[in-house]
Amino acid sequence: MKRMNTLYFTRQEQELFSALPESLKEGWTVKSVETLHEESSDELFFRLRMAKVQNYALKAVIDSLKKKSDLAEAVKHIDFTTFSSEAQGELFFLLGVRVLTAMILSVLAHAMSDEDLEGLAGLTYIRDSLSAVNAPSARL
Amino acid sequence: MTMAYAEALELPRHSVDQWVAPDRETFSENFEGLELERVKQLLATDEGKKHLLEVMDADPAMKEKMLSLVDRNIEQLEKKESFLMKVVKMPLHVTKAVGKTILKHPVLSAIGAAGIVALLIYFFGPAAGTVGMLGQRAIESFGENVLGNVPVLTPEAGFEAAAELPAIGGLAGPEALEQATQASESAGSLLYQNLEAAEAAGMSDGAMQTVTEAADRVIADPMLENINPVQKFFEAFPPQPNP
Numbered sequence: 001m002k003r004m005n006t007l008y009f010t011r012q013e014q015e016l017f018s019a020l021p022e023s024l025k026e027g028w029t030v031k032s033v034e035t036l037h038e039e040s041s042d043e044l045f046f047r048l049r050m051a052k053v054q055n056y057a058l059k060a061v062i063d064s065l066k067k068k069s070d071l072a073e074a075v076k077h078i079d080f081t082t083f084s085s086e087a088q089g090e091l092f093f094l095l096g097v098r099v100l101t102a103m104i105l106s107v108l109a110h111a112m113s114d115e116d117l118e119g120l121a122g123l124t125y126i127r128d129s130l131s132a133v134n135a136p137s138a139r140l
Numbered sequence: 141m142t143m144a145y146a147e148a149l150e151l152p153r154h155s156v157d158q159w160v161a162p163d164r165e166t167f168s169e170n171f172e173g174l175e176l177e178r179v180k181q182l183l184a185t186d187e188g189k190k191h192l193l194e195v196m197d198a199d200p201a202m203k204e205k206m207l208s209l210v211d212r213n214i215e216q217l218e219k220k221e222s223f224l225m226k227v228v229k230m231p232l233h234v235t236k237a238v239g240k241t242i243l244k245h246p247v248l249s250a251i252g253a254a255g256i257v258a259l260l261i262y263f264f265g266p267a268a269g270t271v272g273m274l275g276q277r278a279i280e281s282f283g284e285n286v287l288g289n290v291p292v293l294t295p296e297a298g299f300e301a302a303a304e305l306p307a308i309g310g311l312a313g314p315e316a317l318e319q320a321t322q323a324s325e326s327a328g329s330l331l332y333q334n335l336e337a338a339e340a341a342g343m344s345d346g347a348m349q350t351v352t353e354a355a356d357r358v359i360a361d362p363m364l365e366n367i368n369p370v371q372k373f374f375e376a377f378p379p380q381p382n383p
Contacts, residue, residue: 004234016362041352042145043216045345049149050216052162053263062260071260075253075370081239088238089227093220095255095351102355105362106247119241122234129226133219 007117008033008124010101016108028117036127037134039096047094057087092126097134100127143208151205153337159196159206160213167217171195180214183207246366247358254351254369262344265337347373 006029009017014030039047053062061078068074083091092100104123107116132138149156161167164176171179172195182188189207198206230238242248347370354369 004231040145041349042149044348044352045149046145046160046212046216047220048258048262048344048348049156049160049341050162050213050220051259051263053259054162058256058259061256062264065256065260066264071257072371072374075257076249078249078253078256080242080249080252081236083235083239085228085230085232085235086224088235089224091252091255092227093223094259095251098359099251099255099351099355102358103242103245103248103251106358106364107241107245109362110245110365115237116241116244118234118237119244122230122238123241125230125234126227126238130223132226133222138219138222 004118004121004125005029006031006125007121008128009104010036013104013108016105020108020111024111024114024117028121033124033128033131035131035135036097036101037131037136038098039134044094044096047096051094052090055084055087055090057083058090088126092130097127097131100130143205143212145212148205148209148212151202151209153341155202155206156209156341157337159209161217164217164221167213176214176217179210183211183214247364250367250369251351251354251358254347254354254373257370257373258344258347258351261340261347263340265340 005027007017008031010033014032017025017030051058053059060082065071065074065078100123104120104127107120107123111117111120159170161170167176167179168174171192174182179192182192189203192210193203193206196206196210242252350369350373354367354372357367358364
């Protein structure tokens with residue numbers, strides 16, 4: 001199984017990472033992220049309108065939520081582990097780089113296991129990919 | 141030609157829904173089978189723009205915004221395709237690890253959930269299913285604050301005017317709702333649907349704004365152990381009344 005052992009961190013994130021126990025940091029490679037290309041609010045509003053809600057996993061979650069009597073309560077029970085990579089892509093494209101940064105910082109601040117770091121590796125890879133397509137010089 | 145996203149989104153909700161495509165296939169279907177690259181070429185010439193506006197049967201008063209909407213859609217579709225191609229390359233176990241991490245950390249699941257609420261409200265309306273007491277309050281609040289200022293419609297305008305309600309922006313005149321409801325039954329029904337659609341767009345943007353604010357709080361203090369943007373959104377509504 002191919003391991004993804006690179007973490008793409010900003011300077012602030014690298015500082016949080018360096019404070020983690022050595023045993024947790026072992027085996028992970030850190031790559032520096034100098035610039036994050038974030039979206040404007042209006043750009044995210046536009047992305048909301050072009051979301052593919054027919055994506056299987058998203059549709060299943062939304063269909064389930066539509067039946068609940070209390071949405072605010074029901075959303076606490078969304079099972080994000082059912083999301084395929086495409087569904088994660090749809091969601092993160094909508095949420096944007098800044099939200100991913102918040103998620104990454106939050107996990108780093110509470111990381112306790114190698115599994116957390118594996119999740120972080122995915123999140124930082126996703127953010128790096130999104131930031132790259134947002135870059136003004138991105139060749140698409 | 142390219143306008144700011146906000147300006148392009150000032151178009152009526154039905155135009156946005158009709159012409160903003162979630163993927164390349166839908167985009168091509170919208171333009172009678174033309175590939176995205178071909179539409180991009182057409183947007184670069186006056187003749188091409190004219191052809192596209194004919195395909196879109198665009199209101200002459202809105203043609204710049206319609207073209208800008210298409211241009212912006214192309215831009216975002218290219219970004220989205222490029223991004224998704226990278227994301228689907230992640231090994232399955234990493235995708236699973238991301239899902240587990242979101243589930244395990246309350247801050248992440250709260251933010252992710254708020255994004256899904258925004259989607260739910262935009263595509264299925266604020267009354268999709270039953271949104272519970274908080275949601276109901278938000279809807280009532282929206283009704284008091286925004287629907288009291290519905291767009292100026294005349295009874296004569298009826299059906300067509302009802303369909304022209306903006307997705308966001310452009311609300312005015314409290315007398316409009318009363319006048320519009322004097323129009324025919326079908327126009328009244330359509331008005332209701334369009335009001336709901338406009339309402340949904342405003343609310344979902346409000347939800348997205350709450351997500352961003354939650355992210356800002358976490359960035360300022362990564363040690364935060366809990367946030368609840370969904371509840372905050374439902375409590376802190378109303379959405380911004382339109383200028």
